[in-house]
Amino acid sequence: MPEKVSDQETQSQGKKRKQNLQSPRPSQGFSQRSITDFFGDSTLGLDVPTSRPSSPKRSRKNSEQPELPKDMSTPLNEQAWRRISENRVADLNGLPPHPRDPPNPNTNIVATKPPRPAPFQPHAGAPRKLHIKNLRKPSKIDPDVYFNQTWGSLEAALAAIFGSRKISASLEELYRGTENICRADRAGELYIRLKACCATYVGDYLKDSIIACNSWKDDAVKCVVSAWEKWNAQLGMIRSVFLYLDRSYLLNNANPSLQPVEPTGLELFRHHIILAQEIETKFMDGIMALFERDRQQCSIDASLLTRAVRMVDSLDLYETNFEPRFLAMSREYYDRLGILGATSNSLAEYLDECSQQLHKEALRCERYRLDPPTKRSMGLILEEGLLKNQLLILTDQGSIEDLLQKQDHKSLATLYSLLDRIGEPSSYLRLAWEKHILTVGRSIIEDESRENEMVQRLLELKDSLDSFVRVPFKGDDTLAYALRESFGTFLNARTKDRSEMVNSKPAEMIAKYVDALLRGGAKGTSTGTPGDEDARLAHSLEQVLDLFRFIQGKDVFEAFYKRDLARRLLMDRSASRDAERSMITKLKTECGSGFTQNLESMFKDIEISREAISHFKTTRNRAGNSPNVDLNVLVLSQSAWPTYDEVPVVIPLEMAQYLESYRNVYCEKHSGRKLMWRHALSHCVLRARFAPNVNKELVLSALQAVVLLLFNDAEFGTYLSYQQIKGGTGLDDKQLIRTLQSLACAKYRVLQKETKGKDILPTDNFCVNRHFSAPKFRIKINQIQLKETKKEKEDTFERVAQDRQYETQAAIIRIMKSRKKLRHNDLIQMTIDQTKNRGKLDVPEIKKQIERLIDKDYMERLPGGETWYQYVA
Amino acid sequence: MKVRIRKWNAVASWRWDVPEDDVCGICRVQFDGTCPNCRFPGDDCPLLVGKCGHSFHLHCVNDWIQTESSRGLCPMCRQKFEFVAE
Numbered sequence: 017m018p019e020k021v022s023d024q025e026t027q028s029q030g031k032k033r034k035q036n037l038q039s040p041r042p043s044q045g046f047s048q049r050s051i052t053d054f055f056g057d058s059t060l061g062l063d064v065p066t067s068r069p070s071s072p073k074r075s076r077k078n079s080e081q082p083e084l085p086k087d088m089s090t091p092l093n094e095q096a097w098r099r100i101s102e103n104r105v106a107d108l109n110g111l112p113p114h115p116r117d118p119p120n121p122n123t124n125i126v127a128t129k130p131p132r133p134a135p136f137q138p139h140a141g142a143p144r145k146l147h148i149k150n151l152r153k154p155s156k157i158d159p160d161v162y163f164n165q166t167w168g169s170l171e172a173a174l175a176a177i178f179g180s181r182k183i184s185a186s187l188e189e190l191y192r193g194t195e196n197i198c199r200a201d202r203a204g205e206l207y208i209r210l211k212a213c214c215a216t217y218v219g220d221y222l223k224d225s226i227i228a229c230n231s232w233k234d235d236a237v238k239c240v241v242s243a244w245e246k247w248n249a250q251l252g253m254i255r256s257v258f259l260y261l262d263r264s265y266l267l268n269n270a271n272p273s274l275q276p277v278e279p280t281g282l283e284l285f286r287h288h289i290i291l292a293q294e295i296e297t298k299f300m301d302g303i304m305a306l307f308e309r310d311r312q313q314c315s316i317d318a319s320l321l322t323r324a325v326r327m328v329d330s331l332d333l334y335e336t337n338f339e340p341r342f343l344a345m346s347r348e349y350y351d352r353l354g355i356l357g358a359t360s361n362s363l364a365e366y367l368d369e370c371s372q373q374l375h376k377e378a379l380r381c382e383r384y385r386l387d388p389p390t391k392r393s394m395g396l397i398l399e400e401g402l403l404k405n406q407l408l409i410l411t412d413q414g415s416i417e418d419l420l421q422k423q424d425h426k427s428l429a430t431l432y433s434l435l436d437r438i439g440e441p442s443s444y445l446r447l448a449w450e451k452h453i454l455t456v457g458r459s460i461i462e463d464e465s466r467e468n469e470m471v472q473r474l475l476e477l478k479d480s481l482d483s484f485v486r487v488p489f490k491g492d493d494t495l496a497y498a499l500r501e502s503f504g505t506f507l508n509a510r511t512k513d514r515s516e517m518v519n520s521k522p523a524e525m526i527a528k529y530v531d532a533l534l535r536g537g538a539k540g541t542s543t544g545t546p547g548d549e550d551a552r553l554a555h556s557l558e559q560v561l562d563l564f565r566f567i568q569g570k571d572v573f574e575a576f577y578k579r580d581l582a583r584r585l586l587m588d589r590s591a592s593r594d595a596e597r598s599m600i601t602k603l604k605t606e607c608g609s610g611f612t613q614n615l616e617s618m619f620k621d622i623e624i625s626r627e628a629i630s631h632f633k634t635t636r637n638r639a640g641n642s643p644n645v646d647l648n649v650l651v652l653s654q655s656a657w658p659t660y661d662e663v664p665v666v667i668p669l670e671m672a673q674y675l676e677s678y679r680n681v682y683c684e685k686h687s688g689r690k691l692m693w694r695h696a697l698s699h700c701v702l703r704a705r706f707a708p709n710v711n712k713e714l715v716l717s718a719l720q721a722v723v724l725l726l727f728n729d730a731e732f733g734t735y736l737s738y739q740q741i742k743g744g745t746g747l748d749d750k751q752l753i754r755t756l757q758s759l760a761c762a763k764y765r766v767l768q769k770e771t772k773g774k775d776i777l778p779t780d781n782f783c784v785n786r787h788f789s790a791p792k793f794r795i796k797i798n799q800i801q802l803k804e805t806k807k808e809k810e811d812t813f814e815r816v817a818q819d820r821q822y823e824t825q826a827a828i829i830r831i832m833k834s835r836k837k838l839r840h841n842d843l844i845q846m847t848i849d850q851t852k853n854r855g856k857l858d859v860p861e862i863k864k865q866i867e868r869l870i871d872k873d874y875m876e877r878l879p880g881g882e883t884w885y886q887y888v889a
Numbered sequence: 890m891k892v893r894i895r896k897w898n899a900v901a902s903w904r905w906d907v908p909e910d911d912v913c914g915i916c917r918v919q920f921d922g923t924c925p926n927c928r929f930p931g932d933d934c935p936l937l938v939g940k941c942g943h944s945f946h947l948h949c950v951n952d953w954i955q956t957e958s959s960r961g962l963c964p965m966c967r968q969k970f971e972f973v974a975e
Contacts, residue, residue: 646895646896648897648899652902689905689906702894721894
């Protein structure tokens, strides 16, 4: 077998040598193998005629012996050496042998001259002469003939390529032919011929075939693209054949008219086909039509479009011919779409549509591989057409309010991000946003029928508004600020009926809400696990405090809060002392220590009283004469607590004595003080026996207790008249009626009125209700409060107004005292600044106070045009 | 019917044991109010009752006694000012 292989080798090698001899220089760069591989690897889909009679054998041999170049060289050398040994002349430089120096076949060492002595003769003998002879025969073929001959076969090959036929000649020969022509310095000529040949093909045949295509009228894009792809494949083949021309001559040529094969082919295609009038318009229009249909969601051949775009791109026509048209077309399309969509849909639908279009167009740019600059321009076009031109509709206040009303977070988020593309979204949204807040807020505040739920509803509103800012509006600062502004505005808006003061309803309701929370009766917090009650309470308080921050009439809040706190402390109704304290701390950080000073001293009073009573009890127990009553006394410092009316009442003697002893102990300890009993605020626990087996514990106010104690000695069934009771208790009519009502006409009827009816008349008689029964042992009898609260509320307002006047006057005086002389406007401004922690003042009110102070000679007006005030010491 | 008091939570309020509407001789403010430097009446701004029978806000009379010209005398009656110990 090896014999056979070498035989083949020699055979093929011989062929190779023959070829080598035809070329001016031995080939070095391109091995046979690489060339065949190049052709063989062609994946262009053409019928590439790589097969030649010898090629199957060769390719098999190649696969058997991959290191072909080395094997090739071996027989060559052997032959050369054989020749040398035959001729006795080494052909070293490949030059033709000298004609005067013919080879001597007989002797290998020729003595041409008689021997003569040589100075140095390491090997004795005659000097030898080395003849070098070129064995290569000069080419016998005339270059022109060769050129024409080769071109003939090349032309035939080109025609075959153009006609998608098999190339009859061997590709390798064609390649060699090209190479040889190039080596013979005729590359330029070859190129011109090649170009002309291609131009004829592209300009006439290919173009005609496109126009003659069946679907040319309907589907120009497809025709052009397929022609393009065909041409591209053919071009690849051509380039392979003319590779040597391409690489050696055209590639490094500085002459701009000489371009490598591929660009030349593209240029031809561009020039003859795409830029041809009749094709260009139709083709581009076709592409635009495809895009438009794609936008209208008709099914199109997406790959065709991609290919078309890629073709335009590789023909370098993207920026010049395609992009401007595409952008213009898109602009027109989206302008139209914007007008259509904005007018015919609701805002929410339109927003949805816009965001979808933006998204889709971005995807489209990706899918069809449009350039990034085109993508950017498309973004601008969409923004312009869909958003900027329709800005009036997008930012229509009514529609936006509608979305807010519906809590349509999704649409609002879309709206916000769309507006974000074309400018500052808050500037468009702000007006509608504020208006919405004001409308909803006012409706809550002015809804008197649901007054009790006001705070709860405000909290819910705040929560939902906050979530708007957080999610759809991405925490926009301006809108968050607008939210706070508007919230404050409607919370502090004046109502018509109470022109005297800033609307204090919210402040009052917030105070009440806090009261409810701190008494532990919070309805809103009933959800959730009962375990973290404290945390929930703290959370609720924090929320309310949020509302409180908006309130300008903080003094109104303080007044109500103080009244409620007093009630909680006196009645011991507080759910949690810690919660109370934390609330005070929060208020303190919010409004300063001056605001909570009174509240804190209320707590202090309670503490001191607790110590005092335990001190009192220990001393009394040592004395050993205490009645069997658990006494507890709270001593209030008058200024810190709300003012209470003094209620005259006759306390049972035993109790009065006991209290008196406490008073003595207290006054001993704190000299210079006077203690006054506030029996209307006291409460006590009574053990009552209605029947031999009916024992009850009654929790009631001191006034109620005093009334009940009158019946202590009376027999069952004995009636005490109203007048008798009045005399016995010393209560005035108002208090007595209230007390008797609570005892005889309320839920638990401890007393029985002789005549039926809800009202107490001065002629009524009362006796103990003998049939009194209640399921529980401990019974709490509430005082009738309803009628009182109305008046109490008025009182509170009155007091707040009065306090405000004093506060204002004090502020004015403080300012004047430090400044001595001040302009009117400055004084007003400084007064407002000084008092804003407690409540916002109006200018007219301040003016009124200034007048009053001038009347009282605290300050005076200075004569002159501008109003100056001077402090009078 | 028999009713017995088990527990009595009394409430009282205190004020300075001076005639109502009486004013401090130094600052001319009611005793129930504060001296000019204080903001909250009560424990924080107590009264000082002199043996001579004149009472003042503690802060007011303190300031007075510390001035040299006072020579420790009551500003009302020029007797030596001594306060009643609590």
